[in-house]
Amino acid sequence: MRAATHEVQIYYEDTDHSGLVYHANYLKYFERAREHLLGVRELVRLGEEGLGFVVYRCEMAFKQGAVFGDTLEIRTTPSLVSEYRLSFRQDVYRGETLLVAGTVEMVILGPEKAPVPIPASVLAHLAR
Amino acid sequence: MRAATHEVQIYYEDTDHSGLVYHANYLKYFERAREHLLGVRELVRLGEEGLGFVVYRCEMAFKQGAVFGDTLEIRTTPSLVSEYRLSFRQDVYRGETLLVAGTVEMVILGPEKAPVPIPASVLAHLAR
Amino acid sequence: MRAATHEVQIYYEDTDHSGLVYHANYLKYFERAREHLLGVRELVRLGEEGLGFVVYRCEMAFKQGAVFGDTLEIRTTPSLVSEYRLSFRQDVYRGETLLVAGTVEMVILGPEKAPVPIPASVLAHLAR
């Protein structure tokens, strides 16, 4: 599956009074990156079929903080863990410095709120 | 209509790198205070009838900043502006010091996304 | 002073369970737009001199909601209200539809946390 890079600009809203980016916000940047990778149109289309991605597990290791004015790069590498589960390796870089190393595992819930196999259309998007 | 007071504790998540509470967050505290005033059960019940509050207009004047560890008081005074519109005066105090003076005007949208008269059950809640 | 346009993509994080963008988030988009207009480098430079922008007053009128997947345009027009105060007209458009009309007034606090005249370097940035 193809990897992708998404750029994030750090604004006032992203920081806390320590002067650094608030740790929970990296999960937001990860999600923005995944939405660009999967395509908003595809996500809206899935929603109309009653299908929705949900995070199943996530994990982050923090190496270094980011500050106001930084431009960060989220590097995302998806992989299919099982018929039902996608895993995204998501790392945050400032230049060539790794700030945060993350992993997010997702499933897709159907109209009954039970996991469904990852649809072929999603896999096609990720393979392109 | 009765006034009400809602307490807010300031955490890391509330501040930004200036060291003060991020200005947009006061609108969140205002909403928490309104939800307590209106009652979550009443709001859920309205939702089941296809009715939902939406903010129509809001305004804030900032006098002084709040910092990590502060306990703030949101003082809310509702009033009925017209058959279709509720106005909430919402002020933020730390002790007896006014930090932010706000006003939030709300309407209720029906299933067709058009404003409906404020339901009697809502007025009853606010009159108690 | 020159006007400027800033684009905002609507992600999961921006919406609430009503299906629409959470109202307080528009203040975040306004700030992102102002930061691009003023220039992050200039803002960091001011910070090193002990100067910081703070919001003094703000106001928003909500006309129509935005949803997941929308691309919004924040159109910002600054003006100098007095030696000490900048006002930003900030409107949110989806295509040619006005969703939110806002105004944000700002002052700059000096090292003593008292307002200082708007620095010439800031006015130069806004005049370009």
Added chain:
Amino acid sequence: MRAATHEVQIYYEDTDHSGLVYHANYLKYFERAREHLLGVRELVRLGEEGLGFVVYRCEMAFKQGAVFGDTLEIRTTPSLVSEYRLSFRQDVYRGETLLVAGTVEMVILGPEKAPVPIPASVLAHLAR
């Protein structure tokens, strides 16, 4: 070390357009719970000495979603992993149903931004 329970009310701001609580927000609830456990006064005092907690690693497994109007319980159990590292087991319950199981590991950075041994005052707080 003593365990502690912290209650969180779910407001509009906490949810996203899926109707459920946005996944990143649980990290905020975890931090609120830790701040109550450690004591805001102690955290402010540490800050005055140039010491600050930072998240080093975190992990969450999502079992079930929470919705608007829910009252959640964050159950936190701290443990000392090494001289330099505290681990907090943090689980989210609605009644007796486990919604999210989390772990957050923290270190304390000194004035030089290097990890320092966990201060005796912090351990005393957690032992009480």
